[in-house]
Amino acid sequence: MDMSLLALRAENEWVITPRGKMRVPAVIYATESLIREMDDKVYEQVTNVATLPGIERASYAMPDAHWGYGFPIGGVAAFDPKRGGVISAGGVGFDISCGVRTLHTGLTPKDLHPVKEALADALYSHIPAGVGSRGRIRLSREEMNAMLEGGARWAVERGYGVPEDLERIEERGRISGARPECVSDHAKKRQEEEMGTLGSGNHYLEVQLVDEVFDVETARRFELEKGRLVVSVHCGSRGLGHQIGTDYLRKMVLAAASFGIELPDRELGCVPIESALGQDYLGAMRAGIHCALANRQIITHLVRQVFAEVLPAARLSLLYDVSHNTCKEEEHLVDGEKKRLFVHRKGATRAFPPGHADLPEALVDVGQPVLIGGTMGTASYVLVGTRESMDLAFGSACHGAGRAMSRHAALRRWRAREVIDELAGRGILVRGHSFRDVAEEAPGAYKDVSTVVEAADKARLASKVAKLVPVICIKG
């Protein structure tokens, strides 16, 4: 990206002043080198978002921003319904509520060593993953609607997990306003056999080692101790979320003009939040959030079953569950005025500060755990929301490393066998369902996650707590 288009406002905070049809500035949080590596499309997309009706304060891009459909991935934008603010299916993304959850195990590498291969094999065979994988649970239409209404709470009520898990999930596992009746039959049909499946692409399940602690006191409160093992799961709302995205993006693209909305890019298809279509999407999208939360809850249950067999000493309690493709109604201060805004986070993690009412009671004085997924060869990070975060990007931070190279380019550059062997040489066991996916997800195809996290930390979007490195990776 051309640096002359940006002005530095604070450390790692770059501003694009409104021009053309932009209603607000665009802000990119990143180091100069990360911005130089960013696709020019990020500039185009973050400024396009700034043209949408009812946008508040600015259109934001996180340090891991890269090209997405309409909105950049790593994009954050908040809209005020009272000012004609819009809701956009492209601003949420196709994989609604895709996210990360991390579980403590209480174990050390010494406990794992004798059964490492056996654990990798058991996780690989017990947790359905990969193209076209089917879950062990088949939902009737009635149960489907109950799941879409109840989210992770539905899952716990059906025996997948324990009530304590819910405390550690955004909105305690169930968001109000989900409307299963706004989800198409096609979407429900796609999900019938996909509950409790990881999916494919960049989704994974990892056993990770707490490799480094940056903030001792917060790590203690998060129960993250150097040398302990955790399990992290990255997946989303599977076929149902994608079908909701597809169904509503089409409707929004065709309806936008009737609301006088001029779309700079069809993928930005959006309608006023208060329109009937906007409300229907909101209801369907919230049901999609529930699907992702229930899915991660069922996978958690399957992980616990595997550990109970292979490493019964493990105690798998939930650190936290974050979603990074959502639109949520939240209260924010804008120019001193309290407003109810609809905050789109697409490839961006909520990062609420200490004292926020939505945090679990045990963490309210600490801040929200912010879980950043890395690649199978590098690292993941745990951060915490800062006191400044609400004034920066509506309490948001990055979500991962962000692709530096297209899947196609990665496929030309790496062979899956070489990737697997190289990682095995470093003690990381990889089990994958598709050689093609493994090559496309090669660690070198991503930006350096440590640089991304450092940029988020320096910009005060969220503060570094601990670094996690992979030990076992089950690829979708």
Place this chain on the structure above:
Amino acid sequence: MGVRGAGRSRAEAFEQGAKALCALTTDLDAVQPRERVDVHCEAPDDDVLFVDWLNVIVFEMACRHMVFSRFQVVVEGHRLSGCAWGESADPQKHPPGVEVKGATFTELAVRREEDGTWIAQCIVDV
């Protein structure tokens, strides 16, 4: 990932576009056209019709757990009737590629080139 179909007619370009889509999911030479699935779509313009056509193929692959290798399309105005031939997906027989989750409006175009060739293309989400 992008898919592009080219043909002597709009229908042929749509058929080739679907073939390109399915080539992302597995090796088409390994797919026997044993079973036929009929689909229909209707849209306000050619562009949206192409996205709808690909999305209905994605839906049928996902729900029927099938892979497809052959297509036939008839387009009248902005109404499409199509057939897809394939068989049940079997990872032993059909080497898994990527999971296509949907067709998008990015790089979407249905057009006739100066030499008369029809092109139908878009980016698909994987």
